[in-house]
Amino acid sequence: MSHATTLAAPARRRAGDGGDRLFAGLCLGAGILVLLLLGAIILTLFLGGLPAFRAFGAEFLWSTAWSPVEGREKYGALVPIFGTVVSAVLAILVAVPLAFGVAFFLTELAPPWLRRPVGTAIELLAAIPSIIYGMWGLFVLVPLVQQYIQLTLGDALGAIPLVGFLFASNSFAGTSLFSAALVLAIMILPFIAATMRDVFGQVPAVYKESAYGLGCTRWEVMRGVVLPYTRVSVVGGIMLGLGRALGETMAVTFVIGNANRLPTSLFDPSTTIASIVAMEFPESLMGSLKQSSLLALGFLLFVISFIVLAISRLLLRSRLKG
Structure with missing residues:
Protein backbone atom coordinates (compact mmCIF):
# COMPACT_ATOMS: atom_id res chain seq x y z
CA MET A 1 0.00 0.00 0.00
CA SER A 63 -10.02 77.89 -24.95
CA THR A 64 -13.44 78.70 -23.45
CA ALA A 65 -15.19 78.84 -26.83
CA TRP A 66 -18.05 76.50 -27.65
CA SER A 67 -19.69 77.63 -30.88
CA PRO A 68 -21.41 74.96 -32.98
CA VAL A 69 -22.54 77.47 -35.65
CA GLU A 70 -21.80 75.96 -39.05
CA GLY A 71 -18.94 77.70 -40.79
CA ARG A 72 -17.72 79.29 -37.55
CA GLU A 73 -17.26 76.19 -35.44
CA LYS A 74 -14.86 76.61 -32.57
CA TYR A 75 -14.58 74.43 -29.50
CA GLY A 76 -12.51 74.54 -26.34
CA ALA A 77 -12.04 72.23 -23.38
CA LEU A 78 -11.23 74.63 -20.55
CA VAL A 79 -14.77 75.09 -19.20
CA PRO A 80 -15.68 71.37 -18.95
CA ILE A 81 -12.21 70.50 -17.60
CA PHE A 82 -12.50 73.21 -14.96
CA GLY A 83 -16.01 72.11 -13.99
CA THR A 84 -14.98 68.46 -13.80
CA VAL A 85 -11.96 69.04 -11.58
CA VAL A 86 -13.52 71.66 -9.29
CA SER A 87 -16.77 69.76 -8.69
CA ALA A 88 -14.86 66.52 -7.97
CA VAL A 89 -12.41 68.22 -5.58
CA LEU A 90 -15.24 69.97 -3.73
CA ALA A 91 -17.09 66.66 -3.47
CA ILE A 92 -14.02 64.99 -1.96
CA LEU A 93 -13.59 67.84 0.55
CA VAL A 94 -17.17 67.32 1.71
CA ALA A 95 -17.37 63.52 1.50
CA VAL A 96 -14.07 62.47 3.13
CA PRO A 97 -14.71 64.01 6.59
CA LEU A 98 -18.27 62.63 6.58
CA ALA A 99 -17.09 59.18 5.50
CA PHE A 100 -14.38 59.18 8.16
CA GLY A 101 -16.95 60.14 10.80
CA VAL A 102 -19.27 57.34 9.70
CA ALA A 103 -16.47 54.76 9.71
CA PHE A 104 -15.16 55.95 13.07
CA PHE A 105 -18.65 55.74 14.57
CA LEU A 106 -19.32 52.26 13.19
CA THR A 107 -16.00 50.77 14.30
CA GLU A 108 -15.35 52.52 17.60
CA LEU A 109 -18.49 54.13 19.02
CA ALA A 110 -21.66 52.40 17.81
CA PRO A 111 -23.16 49.61 19.92
CA PRO A 112 -23.15 46.20 18.18
CA TRP A 113 -26.92 46.22 17.59
CA LEU A 114 -26.67 49.50 15.65
CA ARG A 115 -23.62 48.75 13.49
CA ARG A 116 -25.30 46.39 11.06
CA PRO A 117 -28.38 48.52 10.17
CA VAL A 118 -26.35 51.71 9.84
CA GLY A 119 -23.70 49.94 7.75
CA THR A 120 -26.37 48.41 5.53
CA ALA A 121 -28.02 51.80 5.07
CA ILE A 122 -24.69 53.33 4.00
CA GLU A 123 -24.10 50.54 1.50
CA LEU A 124 -27.61 50.91 0.08
CA LEU A 125 -26.78 54.49 -0.89
CA ALA A 126 -24.32 53.05 -3.40
CA ALA A 127 -27.12 51.05 -5.06
CA ILE A 128 -29.25 54.10 -5.88
CA PRO A 129 -29.07 54.90 -9.64
CA SER A 130 -27.33 58.14 -10.48
CA ILE A 131 -30.38 59.51 -12.31
CA ILE A 132 -32.35 59.23 -9.05
CA TYR A 133 -29.66 61.27 -7.32
CA GLY A 134 -29.96 63.82 -10.11
CA MET A 135 -33.75 64.08 -9.82
CA TRP A 136 -33.57 64.34 -6.04
CA GLY A 137 -30.86 66.96 -6.34
CA LEU A 138 -32.88 69.03 -8.81
CA PHE A 139 -36.18 68.97 -6.90
CA VAL A 140 -34.93 68.88 -3.29
CA LEU A 141 -31.30 69.91 -2.93
CA VAL A 142 -31.18 72.76 -5.46
CA PRO A 143 -34.08 74.70 -3.82
CA LEU A 144 -32.42 74.27 -0.41
CA VAL A 145 -29.12 75.58 -1.75
CA GLN A 146 -30.89 78.45 -3.46
CA GLN A 147 -32.91 79.56 -0.43
CA TYR A 148 -30.70 78.81 2.56
CA ILE A 149 -27.06 78.23 1.59
CA GLN A 150 -26.32 80.49 -1.38
CA LEU A 151 -27.68 83.72 0.10
CA THR A 152 -26.38 82.96 3.59
CA LEU A 153 -22.83 82.28 2.46
CA GLY A 154 -22.93 85.22 0.06
CA ASP A 155 -23.94 87.64 2.82
CA ALA A 156 -21.53 86.20 5.37
CA LEU A 157 -18.44 85.59 3.25
CA GLY A 158 -18.89 87.70 0.13
CA ALA A 159 -17.08 90.71 1.60
CA ILE A 160 -13.93 88.81 2.58
CA PRO A 161 -10.95 90.10 0.55
CA LEU A 162 -9.41 87.80 -2.07
CA VAL A 163 -11.86 84.90 -1.55
CA GLY A 164 -15.21 86.66 -1.23
CA PHE A 165 -15.89 86.40 -4.97
CA LEU A 166 -16.10 82.62 -4.62
CA PHE A 167 -19.35 83.01 -2.67
CA ALA A 168 -20.92 85.81 -4.68
CA SER A 169 -24.44 85.15 -5.96
CA ASN A 170 -24.22 85.91 -9.67
CA SER A 171 -27.04 83.51 -10.54
CA PHE A 172 -30.11 82.63 -8.48
CA ALA A 173 -31.19 79.53 -10.39
CA GLY A 174 -29.71 77.21 -7.75
CA THR A 175 -28.10 74.91 -10.31
CA SER A 176 -24.39 75.46 -9.86
CA LEU A 177 -20.98 73.97 -9.20
CA PHE A 178 -21.80 73.93 -5.50
CA SER A 179 -25.00 71.93 -6.00
CA ALA A 180 -23.18 69.46 -8.25
CA ALA A 181 -20.44 69.05 -5.64
CA LEU A 182 -22.99 68.30 -2.90
CA VAL A 183 -24.74 65.68 -5.01
CA LEU A 184 -21.40 64.08 -5.92
CA ALA A 185 -20.37 64.09 -2.26
CA ILE A 186 -23.51 62.17 -1.31
CA MET A 187 -22.95 59.72 -4.17
CA ILE A 188 -19.34 58.90 -3.32
CA LEU A 189 -19.85 58.90 0.46
CA PRO A 190 -20.89 55.21 0.68
CA PHE A 191 -17.86 54.02 -1.34
CA ILE A 192 -15.36 55.85 0.85
CA ALA A 193 -17.18 55.12 4.12
CA ALA A 194 -17.52 51.39 3.37
CA THR A 195 -13.82 51.13 2.49
CA MET A 196 -12.76 52.96 5.64
CA ARG A 197 -15.07 50.88 7.84
CA ASP A 198 -13.73 47.60 6.43
CA VAL A 199 -10.06 48.51 6.77
CA PHE A 200 -10.51 50.03 10.23
CA GLY A 201 -12.07 46.75 11.31
CA GLN A 202 -9.01 44.80 10.10
CA VAL A 203 -6.58 46.49 12.46
CA PRO A 204 -5.33 43.83 14.94
CA ALA A 205 -7.10 44.25 18.26
CA VAL A 206 -3.83 43.87 20.17
CA TYR A 207 -2.52 47.12 18.64
CA LYS A 208 -5.50 49.12 19.83
CA GLU A 209 -5.62 47.39 23.21
CA SER A 210 -1.95 48.24 23.75
CA ALA A 211 -2.65 51.89 23.03
CA TYR A 212 -5.67 51.92 25.33
CA GLY A 213 -3.52 50.29 28.00
CA LEU A 214 -1.12 53.24 27.77
CA GLY A 215 -4.00 55.59 28.47
CA CYS A 216 -4.77 56.77 24.94
CA THR A 217 -8.21 58.08 24.08
CA ARG A 218 -10.27 56.74 21.18
CA TRP A 219 -9.19 59.62 18.97
CA GLU A 220 -5.53 59.12 19.87
CA VAL A 221 -5.83 55.43 19.03
CA MET A 222 -7.45 56.30 15.71
CA ARG A 223 -4.84 58.93 14.87
CA GLY A 224 -1.77 57.10 16.11
CA VAL A 225 -2.60 53.45 15.44
CA VAL A 226 -5.52 52.88 13.09
CA LEU A 227 -4.84 55.54 10.45
CA PRO A 228 -1.10 54.76 10.06
CA TYR A 229 -1.90 51.05 9.78
CA THR A 230 -4.62 51.56 7.13
CA ARG A 231 -3.51 54.69 5.27
CA VAL A 232 -2.81 52.91 1.99
CA SER A 233 -6.30 51.42 1.88
CA VAL A 234 -7.89 54.68 3.05
CA VAL A 235 -6.23 56.64 0.26
CA GLY A 236 -7.31 53.91 -2.17
CA GLY A 237 -10.91 54.35 -1.06
CA ILE A 238 -10.67 58.11 -1.47
CA MET A 239 -9.25 57.67 -4.97
CA LEU A 240 -12.12 55.31 -5.77
CA GLY A 241 -14.55 58.03 -4.75
CA LEU A 242 -12.64 60.66 -6.71
CA GLY A 243 -12.72 58.51 -9.83
CA ARG A 244 -16.49 58.12 -9.45
CA ALA A 245 -16.86 61.88 -9.03
CA LEU A 246 -14.74 62.70 -12.09
CA GLY A 247 -16.77 60.47 -14.39
CA GLU A 248 -20.30 60.96 -13.03
CA THR A 249 -22.75 62.01 -15.74
CA MET A 250 -26.49 62.03 -15.17
CA ALA A 251 -26.63 63.32 -11.61
CA VAL A 252 -24.30 66.21 -12.46
CA THR A 253 -26.20 67.00 -15.66
CA PHE A 254 -29.36 67.63 -13.62
CA VAL A 255 -27.88 70.10 -11.11
CA ILE A 256 -24.81 71.85 -12.56
CA GLY A 257 -26.68 74.17 -14.94
CA ASN A 258 -24.89 73.05 -18.16
CA ALA A 259 -23.58 76.51 -19.01
CA ASN A 260 -20.58 76.64 -21.36
CA ARG A 261 -18.89 79.52 -19.61
CA LEU A 262 -16.16 79.75 -17.02
CA PRO A 263 -17.68 80.25 -13.55
CA THR A 264 -16.41 82.99 -11.26
CA SER A 265 -18.28 81.78 -8.17
CA LEU A 266 -19.13 78.45 -6.58
CA PHE A 267 -22.79 79.32 -7.18
CA ASP A 268 -22.41 79.90 -10.92
CA PRO A 269 -23.68 77.29 -13.38
CA SER A 270 -21.05 75.40 -15.33
CA THR A 271 -20.55 72.04 -17.02
CA THR A 272 -18.34 68.97 -16.86
CA ILE A 273 -16.80 66.74 -19.49
CA ALA A 274 -19.25 63.92 -18.81
CA SER A 275 -22.32 66.17 -18.78
CA ILE A 276 -21.46 68.05 -21.96
CA VAL A 277 -20.80 64.79 -23.79
CA ALA A 278 -24.11 63.36 -22.57
CA MET A 279 -26.02 66.50 -23.55
CA GLU A 280 -24.52 67.20 -26.97
CA PHE A 281 -23.23 63.92 -28.38
CA PRO A 282 -26.67 62.73 -29.61
CA GLU A 283 -27.01 65.98 -31.58
CA SER A 284 -23.59 65.82 -33.21
CA LEU A 285 -23.27 64.61 -36.78
CA MET A 286 -21.14 61.59 -37.55
CA GLY A 287 -17.65 62.72 -38.48
CA SER A 288 -18.33 66.37 -37.66
CA LEU A 289 -15.89 68.65 -35.88
CA LYS A 290 -18.29 68.84 -32.94
CA GLN A 291 -18.33 65.08 -32.53
CA SER A 292 -14.54 65.02 -32.76
CA SER A 293 -14.33 67.68 -30.04
CA LEU A 294 -16.59 65.63 -27.77
CA LEU A 295 -14.45 62.54 -28.33
CA ALA A 296 -11.37 64.64 -27.57
CA LEU A 297 -13.00 65.66 -24.28
CA GLY A 298 -13.54 61.99 -23.47
CA PHE A 299 -9.87 61.32 -24.11
CA LEU A 300 -8.92 64.24 -21.84
CA LEU A 301 -11.09 62.78 -19.09
CA PHE A 302 -9.02 59.59 -19.31
CA VAL A 303 -5.85 61.68 -19.06
CA ILE A 304 -7.15 63.57 -16.01
CA SER A 305 -8.09 60.33 -14.26
CA PHE A 306 -4.66 58.88 -15.01
CA ILE A 307 -2.90 61.99 -13.65
CA VAL A 308 -4.95 61.90 -10.45
CA LEU A 309 -4.16 58.21 -9.97
CA ALA A 310 -0.45 58.78 -10.64
CA ILE A 311 -0.30 61.65 -8.13
CA SER A 312 -2.01 59.52 -5.47
CA ARG A 313 0.50 56.72 -6.07
CA LEU A 314 3.42 59.12 -5.73
CA LEU A 315 2.03 60.58 -2.51
CA LEU A 316 1.53 57.11 -1.07
CA ARG A 317 5.02 56.03 -2.06
CA SER A 318 6.61 59.11 -0.49
CA ARG A 319 4.65 58.62 2.75
CA LEU A 320 5.56 54.95 2.94
CA LYS A 321 9.23 55.77 2.48
CA GLY A 322 8.99 58.50 5.10
Whole structure:
Protein backbone atom coordinates (compact mmCIF):
# COMPACT_ATOMS: atom_id res chain seq x y z
CA MET A 1 0.00 0.00 0.00
CA SER A 2 2.89 2.29 0.75
CA HIS A 3 4.37 1.58 -2.69
CA ALA A 4 1.01 2.28 -4.42
CA THR A 5 0.67 5.55 -2.58
CA THR A 6 4.16 6.55 -3.67
CA LEU A 7 3.32 5.83 -7.31
CA ALA A 8 0.01 7.67 -7.15
CA ALA A 9 1.45 10.86 -5.70
CA PRO A 10 3.37 11.98 -8.83
CA ALA A 11 0.28 11.35 -10.94
CA ARG A 12 -1.81 13.56 -8.67
CA ARG A 13 0.88 16.23 -8.74
CA ARG A 14 1.01 16.15 -12.53
CA ALA A 15 -2.75 16.54 -12.72
CA GLY A 16 -2.62 19.37 -10.23
CA ASP A 17 0.20 21.02 -12.19
CA GLY A 18 -1.97 20.97 -15.31
CA GLY A 19 -4.86 22.57 -13.45
CA ASP A 20 -2.54 25.21 -12.02
CA ARG A 21 -1.18 26.02 -15.46
CA LEU A 22 -4.69 26.28 -16.87
CA PHE A 23 -5.79 28.55 -14.05
CA ALA A 24 -2.68 30.70 -14.43
CA GLY A 25 -3.29 30.96 -18.17
CA LEU A 26 -6.91 32.00 -17.65
CA CYS A 27 -5.87 34.66 -15.14
CA LEU A 28 -3.17 35.94 -17.49
CA GLY A 29 -5.69 36.05 -20.33
CA ALA A 30 -8.17 37.97 -18.19
CA GLY A 31 -5.51 40.52 -17.26
CA ILE A 32 -4.40 40.94 -20.88
CA LEU A 33 -8.05 41.28 -21.98
CA VAL A 34 -8.58 44.14 -19.55
CA LEU A 35 -5.46 45.91 -20.86
CA LEU A 36 -6.56 45.38 -24.46
CA LEU A 37 -10.03 46.74 -23.77
CA LEU A 38 -8.63 49.78 -21.98
CA GLY A 39 -6.14 50.41 -24.76
CA ALA A 40 -8.85 50.03 -27.40
CA ILE A 41 -11.09 52.58 -25.66
CA ILE A 42 -8.27 55.09 -25.26
CA LEU A 43 -7.15 54.62 -28.87
CA THR A 44 -10.70 55.01 -30.17
CA LEU A 45 -11.19 58.26 -28.25
CA PHE A 46 -7.80 59.61 -29.34
CA LEU A 47 -8.33 58.81 -33.01
CA GLY A 48 -11.87 60.20 -32.86
CA GLY A 49 -10.64 63.43 -31.26
CA LEU A 50 -7.62 63.79 -33.55
CA PRO A 51 -9.42 66.09 -36.05
CA ALA A 52 -10.27 68.48 -33.20
CA PHE A 53 -6.69 68.45 -31.92
CA ARG A 54 -5.45 69.14 -35.46
CA ALA A 55 -7.99 71.92 -36.08
CA PHE A 56 -7.46 73.82 -32.82
CA GLY A 57 -4.03 72.68 -31.68
CA ALA A 58 -2.94 73.22 -28.09
CA GLU A 59 -5.40 76.11 -27.84
CA PHE A 60 -8.14 73.50 -27.49
CA LEU A 61 -6.99 72.87 -23.91
CA TRP A 62 -7.36 76.46 -22.66
CA SER A 63 -10.02 77.89 -24.95
CA THR A 64 -13.44 78.70 -23.45
CA ALA A 65 -15.19 78.84 -26.83
CA TRP A 66 -18.05 76.50 -27.65
CA SER A 67 -19.69 77.63 -30.88
CA PRO A 68 -21.41 74.96 -32.98
CA VAL A 69 -22.54 77.47 -35.65
CA GLU A 70 -21.80 75.96 -39.05
CA GLY A 71 -18.94 77.70 -40.79
CA ARG A 72 -17.72 79.29 -37.55
CA GLU A 73 -17.26 76.19 -35.44
CA LYS A 74 -14.86 76.61 -32.57
CA TYR A 75 -14.58 74.43 -29.50
CA GLY A 76 -12.51 74.54 -26.34
CA ALA A 77 -12.04 72.23 -23.38
CA LEU A 78 -11.23 74.63 -20.55
CA VAL A 79 -14.77 75.09 -19.20
CA PRO A 80 -15.68 71.37 -18.95
CA ILE A 81 -12.21 70.50 -17.60
CA PHE A 82 -12.50 73.21 -14.96
CA GLY A 83 -16.01 72.11 -13.99
CA THR A 84 -14.98 68.46 -13.80
CA VAL A 85 -11.96 69.04 -11.58
CA VAL A 86 -13.52 71.66 -9.29
CA SER A 87 -16.77 69.76 -8.69
CA ALA A 88 -14.86 66.52 -7.97
CA VAL A 89 -12.41 68.22 -5.58
CA LEU A 90 -15.24 69.97 -3.73
CA ALA A 91 -17.09 66.66 -3.47
CA ILE A 92 -14.02 64.99 -1.96
CA LEU A 93 -13.59 67.84 0.55
CA VAL A 94 -17.17 67.32 1.71
CA ALA A 95 -17.37 63.52 1.50
CA VAL A 96 -14.07 62.47 3.13
CA PRO A 97 -14.71 64.01 6.59
CA LEU A 98 -18.27 62.63 6.58
CA ALA A 99 -17.09 59.18 5.50
CA PHE A 100 -14.38 59.18 8.16
CA GLY A 101 -16.95 60.14 10.80
CA VAL A 102 -19.27 57.34 9.70
CA ALA A 103 -16.47 54.76 9.71
CA PHE A 104 -15.16 55.95 13.07
CA PHE A 105 -18.65 55.74 14.57
CA LEU A 106 -19.32 52.26 13.19
CA THR A 107 -16.00 50.77 14.30
CA GLU A 108 -15.35 52.52 17.60
CA LEU A 109 -18.49 54.13 19.02
CA ALA A 110 -21.66 52.40 17.81
CA PRO A 111 -23.16 49.61 19.92
CA PRO A 112 -23.15 46.20 18.18
CA TRP A 113 -26.92 46.22 17.59
CA LEU A 114 -26.67 49.50 15.65
CA ARG A 115 -23.62 48.75 13.49
CA ARG A 116 -25.30 46.39 11.06
CA PRO A 117 -28.38 48.52 10.17
CA VAL A 118 -26.35 51.71 9.84
CA GLY A 119 -23.70 49.94 7.75
CA THR A 120 -26.37 48.41 5.53
CA ALA A 121 -28.02 51.80 5.07
CA ILE A 122 -24.69 53.33 4.00
CA GLU A 123 -24.10 50.54 1.50
CA LEU A 124 -27.61 50.91 0.08
CA LEU A 125 -26.78 54.49 -0.89
CA ALA A 126 -24.32 53.05 -3.40
CA ALA A 127 -27.12 51.05 -5.06
CA ILE A 128 -29.25 54.10 -5.88
CA PRO A 129 -29.07 54.90 -9.64
CA SER A 130 -27.33 58.14 -10.48
CA ILE A 131 -30.38 59.51 -12.31
CA ILE A 132 -32.35 59.23 -9.05
CA TYR A 133 -29.66 61.27 -7.32
CA GLY A 134 -29.96 63.82 -10.11
CA MET A 135 -33.75 64.08 -9.82
CA TRP A 136 -33.57 64.34 -6.04
CA GLY A 137 -30.86 66.96 -6.34
CA LEU A 138 -32.88 69.03 -8.81
CA PHE A 139 -36.18 68.97 -6.90
CA VAL A 140 -34.93 68.88 -3.29
CA LEU A 141 -31.30 69.91 -2.93
CA VAL A 142 -31.18 72.76 -5.46
CA PRO A 143 -34.08 74.70 -3.82
CA LEU A 144 -32.42 74.27 -0.41
CA VAL A 145 -29.12 75.58 -1.75
CA GLN A 146 -30.89 78.45 -3.46
CA GLN A 147 -32.91 79.56 -0.43
CA TYR A 148 -30.70 78.81 2.56
CA ILE A 149 -27.06 78.23 1.59
CA GLN A 150 -26.32 80.49 -1.38
CA LEU A 151 -27.68 83.72 0.10
CA THR A 152 -26.38 82.96 3.59
CA LEU A 153 -22.83 82.28 2.46
CA GLY A 154 -22.93 85.22 0.06
CA ASP A 155 -23.94 87.64 2.82
CA ALA A 156 -21.53 86.20 5.37
CA LEU A 157 -18.44 85.59 3.25
CA GLY A 158 -18.89 87.70 0.13
CA ALA A 159 -17.08 90.71 1.60
CA ILE A 160 -13.93 88.81 2.58
CA PRO A 161 -10.95 90.10 0.55
CA LEU A 162 -9.41 87.80 -2.07
CA VAL A 163 -11.86 84.90 -1.55
CA GLY A 164 -15.21 86.66 -1.23
CA PHE A 165 -15.89 86.40 -4.97
CA LEU A 166 -16.10 82.62 -4.62
CA PHE A 167 -19.35 83.01 -2.67
CA ALA A 168 -20.92 85.81 -4.68
CA SER A 169 -24.44 85.15 -5.96
CA ASN A 170 -24.22 85.91 -9.67
CA SER A 171 -27.04 83.51 -10.54
CA PHE A 172 -30.11 82.63 -8.48
CA ALA A 173 -31.19 79.53 -10.39
CA GLY A 174 -29.71 77.21 -7.75
CA THR A 175 -28.10 74.91 -10.31
CA SER A 176 -24.39 75.46 -9.86
CA LEU A 177 -20.98 73.97 -9.20
CA PHE A 178 -21.80 73.93 -5.50
CA SER A 179 -25.00 71.93 -6.00
CA ALA A 180 -23.18 69.46 -8.25
CA ALA A 181 -20.44 69.05 -5.64
CA LEU A 182 -22.99 68.30 -2.90
CA VAL A 183 -24.74 65.68 -5.01
CA LEU A 184 -21.40 64.08 -5.92
CA ALA A 185 -20.37 64.09 -2.26
CA ILE A 186 -23.51 62.17 -1.31
CA MET A 187 -22.95 59.72 -4.17
CA ILE A 188 -19.34 58.90 -3.32
CA LEU A 189 -19.85 58.90 0.46
CA PRO A 190 -20.89 55.21 0.68
CA PHE A 191 -17.86 54.02 -1.34
CA ILE A 192 -15.36 55.85 0.85
CA ALA A 193 -17.18 55.12 4.12
CA ALA A 194 -17.52 51.39 3.37
CA THR A 195 -13.82 51.13 2.49
CA MET A 196 -12.76 52.96 5.64
CA ARG A 197 -15.07 50.88 7.84
CA ASP A 198 -13.73 47.60 6.43
CA VAL A 199 -10.06 48.51 6.77
CA PHE A 200 -10.51 50.03 10.23
CA GLY A 201 -12.07 46.75 11.31
CA GLN A 202 -9.01 44.80 10.10
CA VAL A 203 -6.58 46.49 12.46
CA PRO A 204 -5.33 43.83 14.94
CA ALA A 205 -7.10 44.25 18.26
CA VAL A 206 -3.83 43.87 20.17
CA TYR A 207 -2.52 47.12 18.64
CA LYS A 208 -5.50 49.12 19.83
CA GLU A 209 -5.62 47.39 23.21
CA SER A 210 -1.95 48.24 23.75
CA ALA A 211 -2.65 51.89 23.03
CA TYR A 212 -5.67 51.92 25.33
CA GLY A 213 -3.52 50.29 28.00
CA LEU A 214 -1.12 53.24 27.77
CA GLY A 215 -4.00 55.59 28.47
CA CYS A 216 -4.77 56.77 24.94
CA THR A 217 -8.21 58.08 24.08
CA ARG A 218 -10.27 56.74 21.18
CA TRP A 219 -9.19 59.62 18.97
CA GLU A 220 -5.53 59.12 19.87
CA VAL A 221 -5.83 55.43 19.03
CA MET A 222 -7.45 56.30 15.71
CA ARG A 223 -4.84 58.93 14.87
CA GLY A 224 -1.77 57.10 16.11
CA VAL A 225 -2.60 53.45 15.44
CA VAL A 226 -5.52 52.88 13.09
CA LEU A 227 -4.84 55.54 10.45
CA PRO A 228 -1.10 54.76 10.06
CA TYR A 229 -1.90 51.05 9.78
CA THR A 230 -4.62 51.56 7.13
CA ARG A 231 -3.51 54.69 5.27
CA VAL A 232 -2.81 52.91 1.99
CA SER A 233 -6.30 51.42 1.88
CA VAL A 234 -7.89 54.68 3.05
CA VAL A 235 -6.23 56.64 0.26
CA GLY A 236 -7.31 53.91 -2.17
CA GLY A 237 -10.91 54.35 -1.06
CA ILE A 238 -10.67 58.11 -1.47
CA MET A 239 -9.25 57.67 -4.97
CA LEU A 240 -12.12 55.31 -5.77
CA GLY A 241 -14.55 58.03 -4.75
CA LEU A 242 -12.64 60.66 -6.71
CA GLY A 243 -12.72 58.51 -9.83
CA ARG A 244 -16.49 58.12 -9.45
CA ALA A 245 -16.86 61.88 -9.03
CA LEU A 246 -14.74 62.70 -12.09
CA GLY A 247 -16.77 60.47 -14.39
CA GLU A 248 -20.30 60.96 -13.03
CA THR A 249 -22.75 62.01 -15.74
CA MET A 250 -26.49 62.03 -15.17
CA ALA A 251 -26.63 63.32 -11.61
CA VAL A 252 -24.30 66.21 -12.46
CA THR A 253 -26.20 67.00 -15.66
CA PHE A 254 -29.36 67.63 -13.62
CA VAL A 255 -27.88 70.10 -11.11
CA ILE A 256 -24.81 71.85 -12.56
CA GLY A 257 -26.68 74.17 -14.94
CA ASN A 258 -24.89 73.05 -18.16
CA ALA A 259 -23.58 76.51 -19.01
CA ASN A 260 -20.58 76.64 -21.36
CA ARG A 261 -18.89 79.52 -19.61
CA LEU A 262 -16.16 79.75 -17.02
CA PRO A 263 -17.68 80.25 -13.55
CA THR A 264 -16.41 82.99 -11.26
CA SER A 265 -18.28 81.78 -8.17
CA LEU A 266 -19.13 78.45 -6.58
CA PHE A 267 -22.79 79.32 -7.18
CA ASP A 268 -22.41 79.90 -10.92
CA PRO A 269 -23.68 77.29 -13.38
CA SER A 270 -21.05 75.40 -15.33
CA THR A 271 -20.55 72.04 -17.02
CA THR A 272 -18.34 68.97 -16.86
CA ILE A 273 -16.80 66.74 -19.49
CA ALA A 274 -19.25 63.92 -18.81
CA SER A 275 -22.32 66.17 -18.78
CA ILE A 276 -21.46 68.05 -21.96
CA VAL A 277 -20.80 64.79 -23.79
CA ALA A 278 -24.11 63.36 -22.57
CA MET A 279 -26.02 66.50 -23.55
CA GLU A 280 -24.52 67.20 -26.97
CA PHE A 281 -23.23 63.92 -28.38
CA PRO A 282 -26.67 62.73 -29.61
CA GLU A 283 -27.01 65.98 -31.58
CA SER A 284 -23.59 65.82 -33.21
CA LEU A 285 -23.27 64.61 -36.78
CA MET A 286 -21.14 61.59 -37.55
CA GLY A 287 -17.65 62.72 -38.48
CA SER A 288 -18.33 66.37 -37.66
CA LEU A 289 -15.89 68.65 -35.88
CA LYS A 290 -18.29 68.84 -32.94
CA GLN A 291 -18.33 65.08 -32.53
CA SER A 292 -14.54 65.02 -32.76
CA SER A 293 -14.33 67.68 -30.04
CA LEU A 294 -16.59 65.63 -27.77
CA LEU A 295 -14.45 62.54 -28.33
CA ALA A 296 -11.37 64.64 -27.57
CA LEU A 297 -13.00 65.66 -24.28
CA GLY A 298 -13.54 61.99 -23.47
CA PHE A 299 -9.87 61.32 -24.11
CA LEU A 300 -8.92 64.24 -21.84
CA LEU A 301 -11.09 62.78 -19.09
CA PHE A 302 -9.02 59.59 -19.31
CA VAL A 303 -5.85 61.68 -19.06
CA ILE A 304 -7.15 63.57 -16.01
CA SER A 305 -8.09 60.33 -14.26
CA PHE A 306 -4.66 58.88 -15.01
CA ILE A 307 -2.90 61.99 -13.65
CA VAL A 308 -4.95 61.90 -10.45
CA LEU A 309 -4.16 58.21 -9.97
CA ALA A 310 -0.45 58.78 -10.64
CA ILE A 311 -0.30 61.65 -8.13
CA SER A 312 -2.01 59.52 -5.47
CA ARG A 313 0.50 56.72 -6.07
CA LEU A 314 3.42 59.12 -5.73
CA LEU A 315 2.03 60.58 -2.51
CA LEU A 316 1.53 57.11 -1.07
CA ARG A 317 5.02 56.03 -2.06
CA SER A 318 6.61 59.11 -0.49
CA ARG A 319 4.65 58.62 2.75
CA LEU A 320 5.56 54.95 2.94
CA LYS A 321 9.23 55.77 2.48
CA GLY A 322 8.99 58.50 5.10
